[in-house]
Amino acid sequence: xxxxxxxxxxxxxxxxxxxxxxxxxxxxxxxxxxxxxxxxxxxxxxxxxxxxxxxxxxxxxxxxxxxxxxxxxxxxxxxxxxxxxxxxxxxxxxxxxxxxxxxxxxxxxxxxxxxxxxxxxxxxxxxxxxxxxxxxxxxxxxxxxxxxxxxxxxxxxxxxxxxxxxxxxxxxxxxxxxxxxxxxxxxxxxxxxxxxxxxxxxxxxxxxxxxxxxxxxxxxxxxxxxxxxxxxxxxxxxxx
Amino acid sequence: xxxxxxxxxxxxxxxxxxxxxxxxxxxxxxxxxxxxxxxxxxxxxxxxxxxxxxxxxxxxxxxxxxxxxxxxxxxxxxxxxxxxxxxxxxxxxxxxxxxxxxxxxxxxxxxxxxxxxxxxxxxxxxxxxxxxxxxxxxxxxxxxxxxxxxxxxxxxxxxxxxxxxxxxxxxxxxxxxxxxxxxxxxxxxxxxxxxxxxxxxxxxxxxxxxxxxxxxxxxxxxxxxxxxxxxxxxxxxxxxxxxxxxxxxxxxxxxxxxxxxxxxxxxxxxxxxxxxxxxxxxxxxxxxxxxxxxxxxxxxxxxxxxxxxxxxxxxxxxxxxxxxxxxxxxxxxxxxxxxxxxxxxxxxxxxxxxxxxxxxxxxxxxxxxxxxxxxxxxxxxxxxxxxxxxxxxxxxxxxxxxxxxxxxxxxxxxxxxxxxxxxxxxxxxxxxxxxxxxxxxxxxxxxxxxxxxxxxxxxxxxxxxxxxxxxxxxxxxxxxxxxxxxxxxxxxxxxxxxxxxxxxxxxxxxxxxxxxxxxxxxxxxxxxxxxxxxxxxxxxxxxxxxxxxxxxxxxxxxxxxxxxxxxxxxxxxxxxxxxxxxxxxxxxxxxxxxxxxxxxxxxxxxxxxxxxxxxxxxxxxxxxxxx
Numbered sequence: 001x002x003x004x005x006x007x008x009x010x011x012x013x014x015x016x017x018x019x020x021x022x023x024x025x026x027x028x029x030x031x032x033x034x035x036x037x038x039x040x041x042x043x044x045x046x047x048x049x050x051x052x053x054x055x056x057x058x059x060x061x062x063x064x065x066x067x068x069x070x071x072x073x074x075x076x077x078x079x080x081x082x083x084x085x086x087x088x089x090x091x092x093x094x095x096x097x098x099x100x101x102x103x104x105x106x107x108x109x110x111x112x113x114x115x116x117x118x119x120x121x122x123x124x125x126x127x128x129x130x131x132x133x134x135x136x137x138x139x140x141x142x143x144x145x146x147x148x149x150x151x152x153x154x155x156x157x158x159x160x161x162x163x164x165x166x167x168x169x170x171x172x173x174x175x176x177x178x179x180x181x182x183x184x185x186x187x188x189x190x191x192x193x194x195x196x197x198x199x200x201x202x203x204x205x206x207x208x209x210x211x212x213x214x215x216x217x218x219x220x221x222x223x224x225x226x227x228x229x230x231x232x233x234x235x236x237x238x239x240x
Numbered sequence: 241x242x243x244x245x246x247x248x249x250x251x252x253x254x255x256x257x258x259x260x261x262x263x264x265x266x267x268x269x270x271x272x273x274x275x276x277x278x279x280x281x282x283x284x285x286x287x288x289x290x291x292x293x294x295x296x297x298x299x300x301x302x303x304x305x306x307x308x309x310x311x312x313x314x315x316x317x318x319x320x321x322x323x324x325x326x327x328x329x330x331x332x333x334x335x336x337x338x339x340x341x342x343x344x345x346x347x348x349x350x351x352x353x354x355x356x357x358x359x360x361x362x363x364x365x366x367x368x369x370x371x372x373x374x375x376x377x378x379x380x381x382x383x384x385x386x387x388x389x390x391x392x393x394x395x396x397x398x399x400x401x402x403x404x405x406x407x408x409x410x411x412x413x414x415x416x417x418x419x420x421x422x423x424x425x426x427x428x429x430x431x432x433x434x435x436x437x438x439x440x441x442x443x444x445x446x447x448x449x450x451x452x453x454x455x456x457x458x459x460x461x462x463x464x465x466x467x468x469x470x471x472x473x474x475x476x477x478x479x480x481x482x483x484x485x486x487x488x489x490x491x492x493x494x495x496x497x498x499x500x501x502x503x504x505x506x507x508x509x510x511x512x513x514x515x516x517x518x519x520x521x522x523x524x525x526x527x528x529x530x531x532x533x534x535x536x537x538x539x540x541x542x543x544x545x546x547x548x549x550x551x552x553x554x555x556x557x558x559x560x561x562x563x564x565x566x567x568x569x570x571x572x573x574x575x576x577x578x579x580x581x582x583x584x585x586x587x588x589x590x591x592x593x594x595x596x597x598x599x600x601x602x603x604x605x606x607x608x609x610x611x612x613x614x615x616x617x618x619x620x621x622x623x624x625x626x627x628x629x630x631x632x633x634x635x636x637x638x639x640x641x642x643x644x645x646x647x648x649x650x651x652x653x654x655x656x657x658x659x660x661x662x663x664x665x666x667x668x669x670x671x672x673x674x675x676x677x678x679x680x681x682x683x684x685x686x687x688x689x690x691x692x693x694x695x696x697x698x699x700x701x702x703x704x705x706x707x708x709x710x711x712x713x714x715x716x717x718x719x720x721x722x723x724x725x726x727x728x729x730x731x732x733x734x735x736x737x738x739x740x741x742x743x744x745x746x747x748x749x750x751x752x753x754x755x756x757x758x759x760x761x762x763x764x765x766x767x768x769x770x771x772x773x774x775x776x777x778x779x780x781x782x783x784x785x786x787x788x789x790x791x792x793x794x795x796x797x798x799x800x801x802x803x804x805x806x807x808x809x810x811x812x813x814x815x816x817x818x819x820x821x822x823x824x825x826x827x828x829x830x831x832x833x834x835x836x837x838x839x840x841x842x843x844x845x846x847x848x849x850x851x852x853x854x855x856x857x858x859x860x861x862x863x864x865x866x867x
Contacts, residue, residue: 047624050809170322179318
């Protein structure tokens with residue numbers, strides 16, 4: 001039986017999806033950018049950040065974990081959704097410590113880039129000033145837990161891609177933390193700097209030592225073009 | 241697909257707490273943990289039971305135990321910790337042998353829980369949250385334990401104490417101290433003392449008013465016998481015709497849920513009873529389980545027959561562990577009577593048995609997909625849907641999860657007929673509803689009322705002539721103001737799982753909303769950002785409002801934040817968490833206005849407080865601003 005083509009519309013643009021694609025995957029392929037933070041194209045989706053929430057047939061759904069279905073009608077780039085997304089970004093800014101001006105990830109940071117893209121000024125919410133500590137026990141990698149946004153990318157990458165399960169969560173609610181598979185720090189784990197898990201952190205929680213300023217500030221990825229513009233460039237190709 | 245292991249429901253009796261509690265003091269942690277793992281057939285999906293047993297044996301789950309669990313189950317330590325650290329009743333650090341957990345809810349505080357807490361603090365010479373130096377007692381608050389009609393209540397280990405007064409406390413402590421001197425008792429027993437030896441260690445029957453569901457002759461197998469006279473598909477049709485809807489509050493049509501589960505393809509089908517009654521203010525499932533357990537299990541067995549399921553599971557909240565032995569006895573009696581097990585009531589090939597899974601202190605596990613994760617031995621994080629549990633639920637198999645009361649209704653519908661049931665209530669809400677009523681009223685308890693009853697009628701029934709507001713459906717429900725007391729309890733109007741908290745004219749509505757906001761901070765699972773962070777920010781916003789320091793802008797910001805959390809959160813917990821704030825803002829705007837700060841701007845931090853340490857070090861105050 002030949003699969004029926006899956007067609008749906010997002011902000012009045014018609015898109016064709018492949019069987020098994022999530023909404024965000026289908027939109028990425030078609031060059032429609034849906035803001036997202038925890039989603040990574042090479043990892044299983046996990047629905048942690050909810051930034052990719054769209055109005056799907058009138059109902060809010062995180063598009064990284066929602067399968068594309070024929071006939072869906074989706075709202076993405078609306079003021080209400082972008083306001084809510086910006087509010088989530090603000091929440092993450094105040095939950096951790098994110099001092100952009102002197103952060104190693106500035107310019108490469110997806111949290112920062114989304115703040116810019118969504119028009120965040122300064123967070124209006126109360127800073128929580130966590131004090132979760134730094135783990136510098138690994139010779140090549142350090143972990144700054146205060147910058148962790150609990151997106152679970154490293155957990156997924158370590159388990160599924162590296163086959164190591166170096167990371168997990170501990171606790172719940174506002175006290176939830178990124179946890180590692182050793183009592184004495186990251187240096188006791190099998191983690192290596194070439195691991196996928198070391199390369200997917202959207203912020204500067206997992207940082208490769210001695211590597212941070214190879215590309216100077218001002219010439220980094222999001223210094224050159226806003227987040228999502230690589231995906232949107234595809235749309236131009238699709239059109240032409 | 242995975243085979244049901246020896247540890248599955250077919251051998252639910254195989255494991256008995258007492259086998260673990262026998263002290264083997266000479267054995268190492270690793271050996272003991274291995275023994276526990278073996279009792280559960282090395283099945284990692286039973287990690288919650290295994291962890292509870294280890295905690296029970298050692299009082300906490302140490303690093304050494306985590307490592308032994310990981311080794312024994314073929315997991316990483318970080319995965320074990322991921323699960324263990326999630327549950328309030330599992331500890332990574334040693335705590336006192338007697339764990340005194342005082343129920344902290346607006347109602348318990350109204351009834352004097354604060355004084356009881358101070359009495360415990362002074363009798364034990366410790367403050368809440370700490371452990372006595374001799375390691376015998378830990379004193380702490382816990383979320384609602386399902387005793388709203390007999391607060392102040394407390395859990396001491398697995399035992400429930402109710403209607404406490406400060407005067408009871410010395411005797412309770414003395415009795416426990418006496419007990420703990422006995423050398424033959426295992427450490428951290430499930431039942432530390434004979435309940436009758438302790439003052440107030442009794443749960444009163446809470447049913448005040450029975451209606452058609454709970455009165456009349458209730459045979460323990462009436463539903464099942466009626467079901468067996470039909471084809472399984474006909475049973476589903478009867479449930480559909482009755483228009484029964486889920487009693488947990490969401491109101492999904494039960495007949496449709498059963499039909500979807502029955503037709504979903506899988507190697508096994510499962511029937512799960514959601515007895516994780518965690519919504520503050522509700523206790524009607526506790527009443528059903530303690531006073532009508534056969535009716536509930538009859539309903540589950542009917543579902544087992546209708547869905548072609550061999551396995552049933554009751555997810556019993558950890559707070560109700562005191563019901564464990566009684567429920568096991570009921571299951572055992574039903575097995576001997578041929579009402580559970582193989583070839584039930586002589587019907588060849590109809591095999592169905594039930595296992596009880598004890599929860600470990602997590603409100604979120606009442607959410608059906610979190611409950612499934614927890615049943616599988618994981619942290620109670622909700623799942624994204626689709627797929628729905630009817631298609632892929634427990635162990636990825638088709639699963640029907642229903643509330644305790646829903647199963648009770650199902651049994652009665654089979655026995656009495658769909659028309660009997662649909663003749664009760666309203667067009668969209670057939671049958672009756674068990675309402676758990678507590679707070680400022682003269683007759684708290686469980687009332688069986690027909691759907692369609694108004695809030696006013698309910699208030700008259702329970703003796704609450706001067707209610708200032710009623711919280712319907714618990715913190716995740718709605719704050720109903722007197723102007724809306726004409727509204728009806730029904731899915732088409734005020735949809736509720738039954739929690740009804742009544743507050744009189746002297747109560748501080750905003751402070752109650754703040755307490756509910758704090759509850760969601762404690763119970764958010766943390767998986768998704770809007771709920772994890774948003775619940776904390778909402779509580780902080782509410783604190784500022786209650787303290788009279790909020791400006792109009794603050795008020796608007798808290799309201800906007802509430803709407804974002806409601807719209808963007810992953811599951812019902814986060815989607816409902818802003819309700820107490822948003823619905824009181826809607827219904828009692830004048831109370832919020834009265835608390836507004838007269839200043840146009842009011843900082844969240846006090847400069848004086850922030851500088852206090854520096855001032856102390858420097859030995860001089862900061863220079864005052866020039867006027």
